[in-house]
Amino acid sequence: MSTIGDRLRIARTKRGLTQEALANLVQTPLTQGAIAHIEGGRSESSRHIVWIAAALHIRAEWLVTGKGEMFEEEWPWPSTPCSVVAELPAHVREDIGDYIQMKLAKHTKKEDNGPTSAT
Structure with a gap:
């Protein structure tokens, strides 16, 4: 059975993130070292x-226990x-979000x- 550290490493690499990039995505102060401690088994x-889990878009239950599906979506x-x-400047991510919302509104x-009929 894999450990929480193994599952964290798997999820992080599947998302293409470094430990530092993941630490920066987490909504609460967290360091790359804290991620390394969990992955290295020094902190269970x-x-x-x-x-x-939220930053990785994975289920917290899977991360902690290994049960169920890994990804929320x-x-x-x-x-x-x-x-x-994730590494794009905030204003660029905002522009991308606005573009997606515009496309969704047009599609809806x-x-x-x-x-529509073609003429």
């Missing part, structure tokens, strides 16, 4: 586990690592109006 628990753009997006509007 952390008050930050829920925040770490799959990263929708596999050709673009999550880490690349088309569905609401029904199919």
Whole structure:
């Protein structure tokens, strides 16, 4: 059976993140060293586990116990690592979010109006 450290390392690398990048994504103060301690088995628990799981978009239960599915949802753009997006400046991530919202609104509007006929 894998340890919490093994599962954390697996999830972090699947997301394409370094320990430092993950520490920066966590919504509470956390250092790269704290991530290294968990992955290295020097710390089997952390008050930050829920925040770490949220940053990785994985289930906290899986991270702690290994039970169930790892991911809450799959990263929708596999050709673009999550880490690349995470390292973008905040204003660029905001612009990307705005663009996605605009596209979703247009898509929803088309569905609401029904199919259009080509002329």
